[in-house]
Amino acid sequence: MTTRWLTPEEQRAWRAYVAGYLLLEDAIDRQLQQEAGMPHLYYSILANLSESPERRLRMTDLAESLKITRSRLTYAVTRLEKDALLRREDCRWDKRGSVAVLTEEGMAMLERLAPGHVETVRAGLFDRLTPEQVGQLEEIFTQVVGGFQDDGEALPEELPWRRRSSGCSGSP
Amino acid sequence: MTTRWLTPEEQRAWRAYVAGYLLLEDAIDRQLQQEAGMPHLYYSILANLSESPERRLRMTDLAESLKITRSRLTYAVTRLEKDALLRREDCRWDKRGSVAVLTEEGMAMLERLAPGHVETVRAGLFDRLTPEQVGQLEEIFTQVVGGFQDDGEALPEELPWRRRSSGCSGSP
DNA sequence: GGGTCTTGGTTCAAGTTTGAAACAAACCTA
């Protein structure tokens, strides 16, 4: 089959989108870099941990939830651990595994950074959108994310009862 | 003033958006990397040049149009030049300037890559959206981009008649 | 003309990302 090129509408949308996310990411990265010497992803790691039960998550689950590679996560976590914002612990039920745990310092850092970060996200995005557009944005990207889930796993949750829970909770 | 946190709707939209663009960028990068050993940005540089008059653009204009730093562009252009996909020429009207010019090889490469690239963008994004959503996406990100224009330049086009054209066209 | 400021572009070191390869533990199967 011959290529289905983008329609003019799609082209315009694509260009706007690419320009927009570059500007937005840039603004966010710059803000966090200034405030804490840390890029957006690293903030997201801390934020993600802070919302998990006991503020801990297995590496693979964290990577999956953040949509990044394990290797990328390893590097980031090593750095954050060096900064004492989180620590690694061995998973007691699976000796291969390791879990990242947010430290008190990490939590404090997050609380310090959150207002400025939110402000940047607002200024760059939400303050420019109507409530309807916020809904549209969610809908659009939920569909996008959903699309990739299907691709990756062929049959999502093929064997639900075998899915290991992220596990490794409970204090040491 | 106390922080205006994100509403639940905004939070959901933000999460979906961040996850979505990571997956999308990843898919696009991976596809181009496989096909041509080149990340998305490098493809965009070639594409951008191919659409300019005489397939040439000044570095600064190119950087601005792509929303990236000059330094990042310098690095990318150096690499692409090494691959003979474009070449640098001196700007004759401004001895500081240099222009990137798409070569025949570059154009050929672009034509080879375009179908697969479009297919990836379609599969990841447009095939999952209704025509209305395409319009919404454009609207949303056009507003986002617009927002940043204002920030950067205070008064956009403050002195329109002084705006230098990208210039440096015409064959050597 | 000779400062001074701005603009266009590159360079450099430090930090990050990538994908493939390496490892080790866990799981399976005969």
Add this chain to the structure above:
DNA sequence: TAGGTTTGTTTCAAACTTGAACCAAGACCC
């Protein structure tokens, strides 16, 4: 239970990005 496969994670080198510092060359100003 030994051998083979899968899974969880790290390591490594190569590529890319970042921001600050730098070097011209234009522009402005007296």
